[in-house]
Amino acid sequence: MSALFSEIENCVTAPQGFRAGTAACGIKSSETVKDLSIVVSDVPCVAVGVFTTSTTRAAPVLLCQERLKNGRAQAVIVNSGNANCATGELGLLNANRMTELAAMRLGLESQMVLCSSTGIIGRQLPMDKIEHGIKAMKLGREQGNAFSEAILTTDTHPKRMALQFEIDGHMVRLGGVTKGAGMIYPNMATMLCYLTTDAALEFEWIQAELRAATEDTFNMLSVDGDMSTNDTCILLANGLVGNTPISASHPEAADFRHALRHIMTYLAREMARDGEGASKLMTVYVRGARDKTDAIKAARAITASPLWQCSLAGADPNWGRIVSALGASGCELHQDRYEIFISDVQVAKHGMAVEYDDARAHAAMASDEVTISIDLHIGTGQATAWGCDLTHDYIDENTLYTC
């Protein structure tokens, strides 16, 4: 933890003026599992989002993209258990209706409410259940953690963080939550992320910052190479602390950026660690690439290789599969230059095997966290990607998902 900021409780309701609520309304098969949630600000927010680039984007994604054109929102309603994707005109009407129902409950205009859905694709939302859930929902300042739990699907644990730090001499809070465990590959993952802050932010600045931070965090994450139809990352800034709105020229813009990236990096790593069936976290660090684009290609090719993911599961330092993934990645590479390390064990130099202690290499692979470091010795491009291993549990979770 940097001295710049300190960690606090309650994630998305840590910033002043934010409340949350949850309900178990029966969208998921169990009647007791929470599957509906709202986070709302007391006052209108500067609001920005980054979304999946899929051409089969779900209805709620289309709705958010339209509403965020003016950069303002005040609440988000989220359901799990149903993705509201491949649902046609009725799906769009239902997404719209979901925001109307939430707006009535919250006393807002429906244009100020965003919505997200995650779960099974190709089924219409059960609107009666959602209506009942919204009516029954109680909102409170202490409900941030409950919100982080209600958005989960196959995740084994919630992912959340909040930080406080000073801007203009005011104490500012920034909170974030994510869900996402499978169908995880950039642009973006089957992931939802909500960030809230009581800092005042300038719209164009935070829009660019959120996009850039997404590129370096969530878009560097792979569980299975599958990109989702519903990926969403939304940030709401209500400005209640009264600071000068942060823009590129603000003297403390870098402090906010630092906190934002700290939370998003933490959440990305936690999603990789909690990938479906994952038993370990893999971090791939590439340097010496021709440029950043090449470094990203190389790092992500390794996290997305099922063969290497299997080696990781078996703690087998079969680094030839890294060579194969590198070769297929499309990055510039010289066969007599690259170096590969598995944690602190060097396995390849000048593009070929070096003598190494097999026991040490196996031990490095057997750790809960394995770092692969690669130096391509071409240029100065670097990138970090996160992923996990591929296990029987991934397959078990995904063979009978809709049954």
Add this chain to the structure above:
Amino acid sequence: MSALFSEIENCVTAPQGFRAGTAACGIKSSETVKDLSIVVSDVPCVAVGVFTTSTTRAAPVLLCQERLKNGRAQAVIVNSGNANCATGELGLLNANRMTELAAMRLGLESQMVLCSSTGIIGRQLPMDKIEHGIKAMKLGREQGNAFSEAILTTDTHPKRMALQFEIDGHMVRLGGVTKGAGMIYPNMATMLCYLTTDAALEFEWIQAELRAATEDTFNMLSVDGDMSTNDTCILLANGLVGNTPISASHPEAADFRHALRHIMTYLAREMARDGEGASKLMTVYVRGARDKTDAIKAARAITASPLWQCSLAGADPNWGRIVSALGASGCELHQDRYEIFISDVQVAKHGMAVEYDDARAHAAMASDEVTISIDLHIGTGQATAWGCDLTHDYIDENTLYTC
């Protein structure tokens, strides 16, 4: 089987003037498993090849690419158990030495001998074992099937076919074999393919034909999305039947093309069916795409989706994962147009669910062969891709490969 040609025995030694031989020389851990093989023509051949586009191409691939520039060769020596990849200068010297040893045994110039290696990456070839194996090897006309077995790695069965058909009133034979079960994704797969014929072929024509046929067959195959360092497809034509060399202007060029694509399609499908851990063959047919490039993107995205591969393993008609893969594929798509069929059960129309009989959809998914048909209703582009399901056995085969 088309009436144009008929199936015959002995695969690569079916064409006249070809012999093969195999040996168990101990490159693989077992001393009794065959891991070295040669196929040779009695006379020099027109020779063409298609190879992996990986930037970490193995030494034997680099050797073949160099030697095939003049379009002539007479023999190929192949080892399994070691890929001779990431082996630096010594790897190149060893590949060259392997062809010298084979050339001495066969009484040829080493420039007329090609070589391939498949297996573990990052280890030097055991040249003493290879030398002993070559000396011990017996060559014969009836050894085609033995050759098809000695090139295997994790395959569960050999893949081979030979056809005979008439050209210029002569009976011509064309035989082929492949290996490849994991690290299978185009440009090309961890696959080796050898084709032999006693027809006379014009070099430029067969070079273009082999490349085009590879695009439509092996490059439409996915087992796990991983591209290999060693992929090789070589064709040797010795011309012993004495036909007018086939070129684009030959009246029966289409007949040869038809036979070539018949064998290569069969071998591609068999590789998908025998994918590591696979229990079923998936064929994805896309039509109505903007163009062929888009159809290929769409078809291959579906075969390469681990989530959909898991649904296939569980016989779960969770077609939302097809929607997700389509959306991420980069093909042009209109959300209100596309149709999806699982074998003969339509599950989506106008981009959304249609009513279907769940029992029939499950039954279709439970078959040994599942065909996914998609009409994008945009243009006339079409493509077919092949893949398989993702099972525990894939993971079991790949967790401890080098241990």
